[in-house]
Amino acid sequence: MPGRVLLISVNRCxxxxxxxxxxxxxxxxxxxxxxxxxxxxxxxxxxxxxxxILSSCQPDFVGLSLRNIDDVxxxxxxxxxxxxxxxxxxxxxxxxxxxxxGGSGFSIFPRELLATTGADFGxxxxxxxxLVALLEALREGGELTSIPGLVHRREGQIVINxxxxxxxxxxxxxxxxxxxxxxxxxxxxxxxxxTQRGCAFRCCYCTYPVIEGRPQRRxxxxxxxxxxxxxxxxxxxxxxxxxxxxxxxAEHVAGICEAVLRRNLKxxxxxxxxxxxxxxxxxxxxVRAGLAxxxxxxDSFCDEVLSAYGKDFTFEDIxxxxxxxxxxxxxxxxxxxxxxxxxxxxxxxxxxANSQRLESGVxxxxxxxxxxxxxxxxxxxxxxxxxxxxxxxxKPTFYLAPGLTAEGVSAQxxxxxxxxxxxxxxxxxxxxxxxxxxxxxxxxxxPLWSYFSTIRRLWPERQRDKLDDG
Numbered sequence: 001m002p003g004r005v006l007l008i009s010v011n012r013c014x015x016x017x018x019x020x021x022x023x024x025x026x027x028x029x030x031x032x033x034x035x036x037x038x039x040x041x042x043x044x045x046x047x048x049x050x051x052x053i054l055s056s057c058q059p060d061f062v063g064l065s066l067r068n069i070d071d072v073x074x075x076x077x078x079x080x081x082x083x084x085x086x087x088x089x090x091x092x093x094x095x096x097x098x099x100x101x102g103g104s105g106f107s108i109f110p111r112e113l114l115a116t117t118g119a120d121f122g123x124x125x126x127x128x129x130x131l132v133a134l135l136e137a138l139r140e141g142g143e144l145t146s147i148p149g150l151v152h153r154r155e156g157q158i159v160i161n162x163x164x165x166x167x168x169x170x171x172x173x174x175x176x177x178x179x180x181x182x183x184x185x186x187x188x189x190x191x192x193x194x195t196q197r198g199c200a201f202r203c204c205y206c207t208y209p210v211i212e213g214r215p216q217r218r219x220x221x222x223x224x225x226x227x228x229x230x231x232x233x234x235x236x237x238x239x240x241x242x243x244x245x246x247x248x249x250a251e252h253v254a255g256i257c258e259a260v261l262r263r264n265l266k267x268x269x270x271x272x273x274x275x276x277x278x279x280x281x282x283x284x285x286x287v288r289a290g291l292a293x294x295x296x297x298x299d300s301f302c303d304e305v306l307s308a309y310g311k312d313f314t315f316e317d318i319x320x321x322x323x324x325x326x327x328x329x330x331x332x333x334x335x336x337x338x339x340x341x342x343x344x345x346x347x348x349x350x351x352x353a354n355s356q357r358l359e360s361g362v363x364x365x366x367x368x369x370x371x372x373x374x375x376x377x378x379x380x381x382x383x384x385x386x387x388x389x390x391x392x393x394x395k396p397t398f399y400l401a402p403g404l405t406a407e408g409v410s411a412q413x414x415x416x417x418x419x420x421x422x423x424x425x426x427x428x429x430x431x432x433x434x435x436x437x438x439x440x441x442x443x444x445x446x447p448l449w450s451y452f453s454t455i456r457r458l459w460p461e462r463q464r465d466k467l468d469d470g
Contacts, residue, residue: 002139003060005031006053008041008091010084010103011067015428016436016448017188018044020181022242023103023127024065025174030128032175036135043083045183054094061135062091065103066113070396073427074368074406077396080105081116088117098138101151102127107211108372110151111158112394122151125163125211126197128171168217171197172227181234189445191236193227195219195256199244201274202376203299204310204341205399208244210374218252225259232267238292238445241271245297248274250282257289268292270447275321275334276313283324293447294325294332300343301336301351308342310376315354326360331450333362339409340369341380343401348409352416355423362453365416365425367409368398422453 007028009021021042028038040046041053064087070079084101091099101122106113114122123130130149137144144152148164172194184191198216199208231239247253270293296318300306303314318334325332338348355363371381371393381387381399391397400406413425424432432452439448 002035003135004037004039004058005135006039006041006057006059006062006091007031008043008062008064008087009067010043010064010087011080012044012047012083013068013071013080014044014187015071015433017190018184019067020176020184020191021065021067022174022192022194023067025176026171027063027065027102027127027131028175029173030132031135033173034132038175040177040180042180042183043087045180054090059095060097061100061138062095062097063100063102063131064088064091064119066101066105067103069105069108069394070370071427072370072396073366074396074398075410076427079394079396081113081394084113085117088119092118100131100134102131104207104211108207108374109394110160112392114151114153114158116394120152124149124151124160125213126165126171128166129164130161163213165198165213165215165217168196168219169223171217172219172223174227176230176234178234181236185235185237188238188440189236189443190238190240191231191234192240192242193224193231194242195224195246196243196248196252200248201245202310202312203297204308204376204380205337205369205372206244207372207375210372212244216248218249221252221255221259224256225263225265228260228265228267228269229263232265236267239267239269239290241269244272245274246271247277247282250277250279253282254285257285260289265290268446270295272297273321274313275318278321278324280324280327283328283330287328287330291330293450294330295447296321296332296334298334299337299340300347301334301354302347305340305342305347305351309337309340319354319357322358322361331362331447332360333364333447333449334358336363336365337369338365338367338413339400339404339406341377341399341401343404343409345404345408345412348412352420355416355420361422362449363420363423364449365413365423367406367413367426368400371397371399424449424452 007024009024031038039057066084068080099119101119107124110122110124130147133147150161196218197212200214200216267290269290272295275296275298298318299309301315382389417423417425436448
C-alpha cells in the first residue's frame with residue numbers, strides 16, 4: 001500500500017455560507033484511485049475533532065489546503081493565514097512526515113507561504129497530477145525537478161516547477177464523505193459542483209488564470225450530470241456551479257443542461273455568468289434544467305470603466321442579459337467593484353444612473369480592488385508607483401483610481417443604497433447576518449441576497465435591526 005495521507009481543509013470562513021471543500025474532495029478521490037489511504041480533517045466542520053483525529057492517525061504525508069487569503073473587503077481586511085501557520089506547526093510537532101501545502105489561496109502566494117509556514121513542499125494550481133507524482137518521488141527517492149507545479153527548496157532558494165493541467169476528463173471526481181456533506185447541508189442546504197477549469201478572459205484583477213491557467217478545460221456533460229445526481233442522493237436541495245464563468249461556452253452550458261434533463265433531476269441550482277453571449281433559447285434551457293439564481297460578474301455599469309477593467313462587454317450587454325433572466329423569472333444579482341482603474345466620481349454616478357434602467361435584480365457593490373501578484377492590475381500598480389514589485393501583498397492591499405479614496409467611494413455607494421433598495425454595498429451588516437440565520441433555520445436554500453433586498457424595500461431602515469426579534 002503506497003501510504004496514508006492526512007488532508008486538512010484550513011478554511012473556517014462562514015460568510016455568506018460555509019463552502020464544501022471541493023478541491024480537497026477531488027484530491028482525496030485522486031489519491032484513493034492511486035492506492036493511497038486519504039483521511040480528512042475539515043477545520044470548519046470538525047474543529048472540535050481536531051485533537052482526536054490528529055491523535056488517532058499516523059500519516060505518512062500531510063496536505064493542508066488554503067482556500068482564501070482574506071475576505072477582499074477593504075474595511076474589514078480579515079485574513080485567514082494564522083490558521084494555516086498554527087496547523088502547520090501543530091502537524092510538525094506531532095508528526096515527522098512531509099508537510100505539503102496547496103489550494104487556491106496558496107497558489108497565489110506559493111513562495112511566501114512556504115517560507116512563512118516552514119512547510120516542506122507545495123503544489124501550485126491543480127493538484128491531481130503533481131501531488132501523486134510528489135508522493136511517489138518521496139517514497140522512491142525520485143527526482144523532484146519534473147513534478148508539475150511543485151514548490152520546493154533548492155540550494156537555499158524556493159523554486160516552482162511548471163504546472164501540467166489535467167484535462168476535462170482527468171479531474172472532477174470527488175469524495176464527499178456523508179458526515180461532512182451533512183454538515184454543509186445542515187448549514188445551507190447546498191453543495192457545489194465544478195464543470196470546468198481555466199479562464200481565458202482578461203479581467204485586470206482576477207486570479208483565476210493564475211490559479212487554473214488560461215486554457216479552458218471542460219468536463220464531459222454526462223460526468224457533470226452524474227455529479228448532480230450524486231449530490232441529490234446526498235440530500236442536496238440546491239447546487240452551486242463554482243466555475244469562474246459557467247457560460248464560457250454556450251455549447252458547454254447546453255450540453256450540461258441537456259444531460260441533467262435526461263436524468264430527470266429535480267434540483268435548483270445557481271452559477272456565475274458573464275453578462276454576454278446569452279440568448280433566450282439558452283436561458284430557457286438553463287431554467288428547464290433547474291437554474292434558479294444567476295450571479296453576474298458585471299464589475300461596473302459604465303462602459304469606460306468596463307474597458308479599463310479588461311472587460312469586453314458593455315452596459316447594453318449587461319442590460320440585455322438582465323432582461324433575459326427577468327423574462328424567465330430567474331433571480332439575479334450583479335457584482336460591482338467600485339474604484340478600480342478608470343473610475344471617477346462621475347463614472348460611479350453614471351453607473352448608478354444606468355442601474356435604474358434595470359427593472360429588477362440585486363446589486364452587490366464593494367469598494368476597491370484587491371491587488372494580487374500575477375495580474376494585470378498588479379503590473380499597473382507597479383508602473384504607477386503605487387507598490388513595489390517586491391512588496392508583501394499577503395497583507396491586504398487595494399487599488400483605488402487616482403483622485404479617489406476608500407471613504408469617498410464608500411460614501412457614494414452608501415448614498416446609492418439609500419436611494420435604491422436593490423443596492424447592497426460593502427461588507428454585510430449585522431442585520432444581514434441575523435437574516436441569514438433565520439432563513440436557514442426556516443429551511444431556505446440558495447443565495448439569500450434577494451431576500452435582503454426585499455426586506456430593504458419593504459421595511460424602513462430603523463426596523464431592519466429588529467430582524468432577530470421574531
